[in-house]
Amino acid sequence: MDLSSLQGIMVIVGPILLAIAIAWAMFHNKGSRQEVQATEDATRRMYDQQDRDDKARDNGGVA
Structure with a gap:
């Protein structure tokens, strides 16, 4: 696996992980x-x- 394919994977997976983290924080940041x-x-x-x-x-x- 060369550097360009690793960069391509990061470009795709990075925003997905960021969206998951933001969604998790929004759902768990509610008070009673x-x-x-x-x-x-x-x-x-x-x-x-x-x-x-x-x-x-x-x-x-x-x-």
């Missing part, structure tokens, strides 16, 4: 429903707090 819900709740609380802070600042410090 409880984790996702906890994140959503924390984000909502953070936005609500920021909104209250903005309104207090706009009203001269009165919430």
Whole structure:
């Protein structure tokens, strides 16, 4: 097997292995429903707090 045939195999097999690795990572990178819900709740609380802070600042410090 010479260098050009090895390079040809790598050009074909490389992208296939990369696609498999990306697909595996996408399917195994999901959190549980409880984790996702906890994140959503924390984000909502953070936005609500920021909104209250903005309104207090706009009203001269009165919430």
